[in-house]
Amino acid sequence: MFDIKVDHVSKRYIIRNNSRSRSIGWPEFAFFGKRPTEIWALNDVSFEAERGESLGIVGNNGAGKSTLLKLLARISAPTNGEIRIRGRLSALVEVGSGFHPDLTGRENIFLNGSMLGMTRSEIGRKVESIVEFAGVSEYIDVPVKRYSAGMYVRLGFSIAAHLDPDILLLDEVLAVGDIVFQAKCLNVISQLRESGRTIVLISHDLGAIQRLCDRAILLHHGKVVTTGTPANVIEHYQHMAMGNQDAYRLDSDSHESTAWCSRISFASAVPGENPRTGYPMIARFGFCTKAHLENVVFTILVYWPSGYLCAQLTTAVSDPHLRIAPGSGEVEFYCPVLEIQPGWYRVDVAIESNGRDIDRQQRCAVLHVRPGKMVFGDFFMDAEWRIHSCS
Amino acid sequence: MEPNHPSKSTESDLPTAPGEKSLLEESKVSQERKDRLLDSRLVARESVTVIRPPSFSLGAILSGVKTLVGYRDLLYTLTLFRLVIRYKQSVLGWIWAILQPLLTMMVYTFVFSRVANIKSEGMPYTLFVFSGLLPWLFFSSAVSNAISGLVGYSHLLTKLHFPREIIPLSYVLASLVDFGIACIILSGLMVCYRVPISWKILDALPVIVILVGFTSAIALFLSSIQVRIRDIAVVLPVLLQVGVFVTPVVYSINAVPARFHHLYLLNPIASLIENFRRVVLLGVGPDISMLVSSGAITLCCLFLAYGFFKATEATMADVI
Numbered sequence: 001m002f003d004i005k006v007d008h009v010s011k012r013y014i015i016r017n018n019s020r021s022r023s024i025g026w027p028e029f030a031f032f033g034k035r036p037t038e039i040w041a042l043n044d045v046s047f048e049a050e051r052g053e054s055l056g057i058v059g060n061n062g063a064g065k066s067t068l069l070k071l072l073a074r075i076s077a078p079t080n081g082e083i084r085i086r087g088r089l090s091a092l093v094e095v096g097s098g099f100h101p102d103l104t105g106r107e108n109i110f111l112n113g114s115m116l117g118m119t120r121s122e123i124g125r126k127v128e129s130i131v132e133f134a135g136v137s138e139y140i141d142v143p144v145k146r147y148s149a150g151m152y153v154r155l156g157f158s159i160a161a162h163l164d165p166d167i168l169l170l171d172e173v174l175a176v177g178d179i180v181f182q183a184k185c186l187n188v189i190s191q192l193r194e195s196g197r198t199i200v201l202i203s204h205d206l207g208a209i210q211r212l213c214d215r216a217i218l219l220h221h222g223k224v225v226t227t228g229t230p231a232n233v234i235e236h237y238q239h240m241a242m243g244n245q246d247a248y249r250l251d252s253d254s255h256e257s258t259a260w261c262s263r264i265s266f267a268s269a270v271p272g273e274n275p276r277t278g279y280p281m282i283a284r285f286g287f288c289t290k291a292h293l294e295n296v297v298f299t300i301l302v303y304w305p306s307g308y309l310c311a312q313l314t315t316a317v318s319d320p321h322l323r324i325a326p327g328s329g330e331v332e333f334y335c336p337v338l339e340i341q342p343g344w345y346r347v348d349v350a351i352e353s354n355g356r357d358i359d360r361q362q363r364c365a366v367l368h369v370r371p372g373k374m375v376f377g378d379f380f381m382d383a384e385w386r387i388h389s390c391s
Numbered sequence: 392m393e394p395n396h397p398s399k400s401t402e403s404d405l406p407t408a409p410g411e412k413s414l415l416e417e418s419k420v421s422q423e424r425k426d427r428l429l430d431s432r433l434v435a436r437e438s439v440t441v442i443r444p445p446s447f448s449l450g451a452i453l454s455g456v457k458t459l460v461g462y463r464d465l466l467y468t469l470t471l472f473r474l475v476i477r478y479k480q481s482v483l484g485w486i487w488a489i490l491q492p493l494l495t496m497m498v499y500t501f502v503f504s505r506v507a508n509i510k511s512e513g514m515p516y517t518l519f520v521f522s523g524l525l526p527w528l529f530f531s532s533a534v535s536n537a538i539s540g541l542v543g544y545s546h547l548l549t550k551l552h553f554p555r556e557i558i559p560l561s562y563v564l565a566s567l568v569d570f571g572i573a574c575i576i577l578s579g580l581m582v583c584y585r586v587p588i589s590w591k592i593l594d595a596l597p598v599i600v601i602l603v604g605f606t607s608a609i610a611l612f613l614s615s616i617q618v619r620i621r622d623i624a625v626v627l628p629v630l631l632q633v634g635v636f637v638t639p640v641v642y643s644i645n646a647v648p649a650r651f652h653h654l655y656l657l658n659p660i661a662s663l664i665e666n667f668r669r670v671v672l673l674g675v676g677p678d679i680s681m682l683v684s685s686g687a688i689t690l691c692c693l694f695l696a697y698g699f700f701k702a703t704e705a706t707m708a709d710v711i
Contacts, residue, residue, distance in 0.1 A: 013709060072440060074552040077705030083442035102479050103472060111472055114465040115553050320581045386543065 003167055003198040004072065009081030011042040011067050011222075041067040042078075043222040048213075049167075051086075054199035056213035056230055058206065058237050063219040065202045068095040068344065069093065069171050072200065074313045087166030087198075090116055092157075101145035105136055105155060108144050112159050116175065126162045134158035155182060167198040186212075204306075206234050207378060227305055231342065231371065241305040242366060248273075248346065250364045259289035260359040261349045262328060264300070267366050278373025278380045281338040283313055285331040285349065289324055293353045296322040299329045301348040302367055309356040337382045342371040433505075439473045446706035448696050455701045459554050469561035472674055474568060492528055492573045496521045502623070503641045512643050514672055515584050522668045523640040525573045527598075530606050530660055533566035537610035539616045545711045555704045557698070559614040563607050563694075570599075587674060594677055595670045598663055601686050605659045609699040610691040618707050639665050659685035 005313070014038045035273045042064045069297045070076045071083060073091030098112040111132055113123040127142070130135050134155040144152060154324050165321060170189070193199055203209055205376050209216055218225040218240070226236050250261060263286030268275045269336035275281040286297050297320065300313040315322060346364040351358045374380040445451070478484040486492075496517065503509045504516035511519035537559035541548065544558055581588055617623040635641065637660045647655050656662045662681040670677050 044603070070549075071442065074440075074705075075549060076708045077445045078442065079444055081444075085440040085442070087438070089440070098547055099552055100472065100476065108471065110468050114468045115547065115551050116463070117462070117553070118464075120464045120468065342551065389414050 001051050002048045002084070003051045003053075004055075004086075004200070005084040006045055007067075007082045007084070008041060009042055009045050009068075009071065009083060011064075011071060011076070011079045013041055013162040014081040015039055015041045015341075030209065041222050042071070044081075045219075045224055047197055047224060047227060048082075049200060051217060052191050052196045054201065054213045055221060056061045056216035056233070057200065057202045058204075058209060058216060058233060059182055059219035059225075060241065062221075062356060064222040065219055066171060067135055067222075068219070069169055069200070069202055070147030086119070086168065087355065088161065088164075089167040090163045090165035090171065091161045091169035092171065093169075099144050099152065099156065102143055103201065105131070105140040105147070108155070109159055112156070113162075114162055116160065116232055119162065119188070125322045130158045130162050133161065150178065150181070157181070157188075160271050161334060162287035163250050165197065167200070168192055169202075171202045172204070199287070206237070211376065212233060218224055235343055238305045242346060245380050248366045250349075251361055257359050258286060258291045259293060259296075259324075259351050261361060261364070262286045262288045263330070263349060264347065264349055264364075264365045270328075274368050274370045274371045275338050277338055277342050279338060281335045283333040283335070285333070286328065287324075287351060289326055289330070290291060291326055293358070294322050294326050295320060295354045296358075297350075297352040298322075298353070299350040301350070303348070305346065310345060336379070338369065338372070339380045339382070340369060341374055341378060341380070342369050344368055402464055412570045415624055418536050445702050447702040449698075452694070454699050455554065455556075455697065460478075462554050462557060464560055466557050466564070469549045469557060470544060470564040470568075473561050473565040474710060477565070480698060488569050488572045489555045489576060491569075492521070492575065495528065496524055497618045499524065499525060509642050512644070512645070514586075517645075518577065518580055518584055518586060519668070520641055521577055522671050523638075525577060525641045526602055526624065526636060526667050527635065527660070528573070528663050529566050529570040529607075531600065531634065532569065533563040534610050534613060535631065536566065537625055538614045538627060540616050541614050541710065542621070549708045556611055556700055559610045560607060563603065563610050564609070566606075567603060573642060581672075586672060589674050591674045591676065592671060595667055597682060597686075598670060598677055601682070601689050602658070604669075604693050605663070605689040608689065608696040611695040612692075615700045615703045615707070617701075620711050634660070637661070638670075646694040656681060656684065657688070659688050664708065 031050070045064070045068065046133050047055075054097070057065050057068065066214070069091065070093075071078050072085070073089070074095065075091075075093070077273045077338045099108045100111060103111060109127055110120065110123050111382055113126075113130075114120065118126075125388055131140050135150070138145065139151065147155070170187075171347050185200065186208070187263050189199065189201075192210065199212070199371075201209060201212055213230045215227065216230040218237050219225050219234050220240065225240070226233055250264060250387075263284065266275055267273070269280040269282065285300060297314060297315070297316040301309060302311045302313075313335070315331065345367040347362050347367050348360070348362045349364055350360040372380070478487060481487065499520045500517050503520065503581070504511070509516070523547070540558045540562050541555065548555065578588060613623050637655075638658065639647075644652070644655070644661070644665050656665075662678075662685045666677040666681055666685075669675060
């Protein structure tokens with residue numbers, strides 16, 4: 001049984017171009033002077049979400065994620081196609097967006113709650129619980145314009161969390177608020193998920209998608225590129241986000257510097273295979289040098305596609321006083337257990353001597369880590385275990 | 392303690408198909424969740440909402456009305472807060488609801504009675520103009536507030552789903568409350584001028600109902616255009632100024648040449664004002680033919696305006 005069924009849905013936006021070539025002369029009528037441009041934010045999108053399923057939607061900016069959510073939330077309507085929704089749906093696009101600054105917290109609970117589709121008696125029953133969850137009981141009869149940003153957001157989320165919907169749409173809600181609040185949000189979402197609500201989560205936080213979703217959809221330029229388990233879809237997305245793979249090349253021909261990285265490769269212990277999480281990995285760093293160098297450090301930096309530095313391999317920790325002679329050679333890094341999660345990483349390499357960069361190349365290689373032992377979490381922790389009998 | 396989760400041990404060192412076991416566990420968990428769900432919520436709300444490209448249709452109007460009824464609490468809450476917000480941080484507060492119509496009435500009485508010397512059918516001109524001014528002020532303030540309502544709430548339109556017509560309608564209802572307050576002042580004035588008040592005054596109710604209906608139609612129609620074309624808010628004050636003089640607010644309908652009466656009364660506001668004054672000041676029943684014609688025109692306008700609003704509602708968030 002489906003809860004959401006999206007059937008060949010397209011959405012067109014007509015953008016009126018405000019820029020005018022002639023600005024002198026007759027005052028032009030704004031309405032007639034603009035040339036409309038069509039943009040298809042969604043193009044023939046179809047998918048279903050079953051009851052009790054939590055579905056993640058990932059994609060670049062402009063892929064159509066928010067447009068899709070707006071259509072599902074009935075903030076906007078499709079240009080073509082049809083959407084069927086079973087049960088009560090509530091969308092959390094931006095918490096606290098329905099607040100009126102001049103009204104008190106309590107008045108805003110009633111206003112916002114009824115905008116989200118609750119009846120007054122329903123809100124009346126829940127108001128104490130909402131206030132308590134938000135932790136604003138002392139300020140509940142103060143106009144919300146005197147609230148701190150945090151209180152504002154907490155109250156907004158608290159109202160939405162008390163909606164008791166069958167289907168919950170979430171758009172980047174996790175991105176706001178402090179760590180404590182984020183943990184609270186995640187907790188509520190997990191509870192809703194456990195109690196069998198259908199959840200649609202749109203987020204750039206791929207970790208959250210992986211933790212919270214049963215299935216994921218990758219959107220690109222308004223089309224569904226792939227559907228599947230979160231791990232597979234995220235990998236596909238990361239791969240797409242890396243862009244053209246050919247661009248990740250070592251510049252091994254420029255011989256202006258005294259030393260340079262000539263080759264970089266990653267392999268698993270099994271020849272011919274890509275590295276896997278939880279299994280050994282070998283990284284080979286080939287180099288050439290024209291002179292004697294002292295205090296040399298070789299470094300491989302591994303980044304998420306988002307640019308976040310994930311891990312590094314370096315010779316600096318074990319031997320910061322490495323000397324190399326002119327010629328070429330290779331540094332081989334052996335990792336007994338590859339701890340980073342499956343996915344696509346971009347790689348920088350660096351050769352330093354006496355603390356100065358001799359060669360530093362960014363985005364020069366791609367590391368593809370395939371699924372291995374890891375099940376959940378950001379890192380694989382290798383451990384041995386045994387059971388002690390207590391009897 | 393028994394090792395009850397042998398499957399949670401470190402996995403075998405076989406590098407092949409490492410994801411299989413975890414997937415199996417996952418599906419078991421989600422099956423449990425689904426079972427729990429079937430227990431508790433299967434009987435719950437099973438209604439299916441169908442979202443289609445917007446169109447002007449009878450079905451859209453009917454389902455719109457049905458949804459609107461479901462959201463009546465929001466209409467009530469918004470109307471209430473409209474009234475609460477309006478006089479916040481003002482010194483005189485609610486006294487303005489009384490002062491505003493009174494001041495307008497005094498200006499009109501001075502200009503049209505003392506300066507222009509317009510006839511008032513034997514009634515005190517103050518009462519005459521005030522009884523015409525009340526329905527007119529209701530109409531003009533409701534429409535002029537309502538049209539900017541949707542644009543003023545653009546942050547909500549792009550973030551939340553609710554029947555959009557509630558925003559203009561809440562302005563109409565807030566103006567209706569002002570109208571009620573002004574009616575109390577009117578009855579006070581009538582007591583002062585020793586004009587008898589009888590139960591016949593309840594005959595004004597159908598007039599007021601039609602007035603609210605017609606005002607809502609105009610408010611819905613104009614506010615849905617204002618979302619797209621902002622010129623409405625610029626033109627409207629001018630149109631409303633003209634409106635005072637094409638409706639019998641400051642003069643009696645008898646001042647209009649009889650051959651133009653039919654044309655003149657095609658405007659529901661004109662016949663409604665005339666009927667309202669007739670019922671309240673003369674204490675007789677409303678003119679039935681005027682009442683029926685204004686009611687019929689109002690029904691048509693309301694139907695078309697609501698249908699138009701519903702057809703344009705779905706894409707308001709895109710263009711606002």
